[in-house]
Amino acid sequence: MRRPYFPGLKLSAADREHLHNLKRLGALHERDWRRIRILELLDAGWTLIDAGLAVGTYPREVRRVGWRYLEKGIEAALTDEPRPIPEKMLDHAEESAIVAMVCGAPPDGSARWSVRLIASEAKKRGIVKKIERETARKLLARHDLKPWREKNVVRAEAERRVHRAHGGHPQHTGGTSDTDGAGGGPR
DSSP states (O other), X not given: OOOOBOTTOXXXXXXXXXXXXXXXXXXXXXXXXXXXXXXXXXXXXXXXXXXXXXXXXXXXXXXXXXXXXXXXXXXXXXXXXXXXXXXXXXXXXXXXXXXXXXXXXXXXTOSSOOHHHHHHHHHHTTSOSOOOHHHHHHHHHHTTOOTTXXXXXXXXXXXXXXXXXTSSOOOOXXXXXXXXXXXXXXX
């Protein structure tokens, strides 16, 4: 049984010269070398599978490079198509509201905030309609918040503990001791 080949791909003389010049420069990424070699092999009549094996890639990539060459030319075959930029999940007001929520006390029944709790509580409080745990995790990382660590969260209702005005050491009340404060050593 004959393996499928890529029909109709024949490089023009100008395109062959362009590929030769690119290879001669030598400062190419590995994927650029691979695409150049794919085009040369398809031009020589190799099958998709054989060209993929020779280059070290899948027949799917060989087919993609070949079709891009046929449809859009040599430059399109050698470059990546632009990838779509995903839409932001949260706007600035929603991010601020979630950060403010996390800086507050966790809901009743929870000792501290977790990423899962943040996502569910943000939906429950109506801050956002939809939020994934990964979005909440990235938001916390961007703001360098770790609400599961108490020392990183500032809460208004938390009581402030001041040990003592002189730094936390117990005060000497004047009872008997082995040393007196007047400078002598042990008696």
